[in-house]
Amino acid sequence: MSDFKSDQYGPCTLTVKQACPIELAMHIMGGKWKGIILSLLSKSPMYYNAMRREIPGITQRILTLQLRDMEKDGLIEREETKDNPKRVLYYLTELGESFIPILKSLEKWGNAYISKQEEGIKESQ
Amino acid sequence: MSDFKSDQYGPCTLTVKQACPIELAMHIMGGKWKGIILSLLSKSPMYYNAMRREIPGITQRILTLQLRDMEKDGLIEREETKDNPKRVLYYLTELGESFIPILKSLEKWGNAYISKQEEGIKESQ
DNA sequence: ACAAGAAGGCACAAATTTGTTACTACCGAT
């Protein structure tokens, strides 16, 4: 998120310097709903309430918070239309787009993880 | 982590069903130090205190917690040596290994993000 | 005999993230 902190003595110093960008990426993308939001926007730009309907369980406040974060982090952009009543369209930036392949890998990995788990259950019966 | 929850009405139902494995993967890998731990173990198995020394800023408790999580999630394994005093070796499982490519992508992405930021700073001067 | 390294555990505290409930303001249609 927009206020990622890494003090001088954190993991970004010394031996694991090279692990820092990982932490950063995780921090930016790790929000509970950001994966879903990204994955929706990867299909097409969307208006606020359309997203809300597509994400059952999210509240307005939380959706707004996540969107604000993602905007500050440069993943998405916000555009108010000029029609009345005004509507707000969200769409991915290049940076946001560039995360989509990783999102796909994460999805694959998650699915593999789930299958492995299910195997485990079968074997234990 | 080991207690990932997704109730019936959460984001795993209905329209965004397919986004669920992403959330799962993020949840499993998103711990503050897990990226670093994984990246260390990807180079070679390691003893507890060796890891501790390689990760400045982490405390024993937190390291232990993260390792326990990762063990429960099947990413790493724990092996007590028989020598005295006993030492504990941690190493990646296949599942853990299978995440390394994603970790690398995250690292690349994080670095790209950082460069873009630095560009932004230059331009604003 | 005593320090110091190995691998933690325990009680507590702070910080961060997410969620709940209600409210606003604007507009169009019935």
Next chain:
DNA sequence: ATCGGTAGTAACAAATTTGTGCCTTCTTGT
């Protein structure tokens, strides 16, 4: 005139994650 849709805010609360400081047990080296 009121309902419902658009896009939020504000005050508050709960849950989750991370951190602090100190204690333990075993064992080797001096």
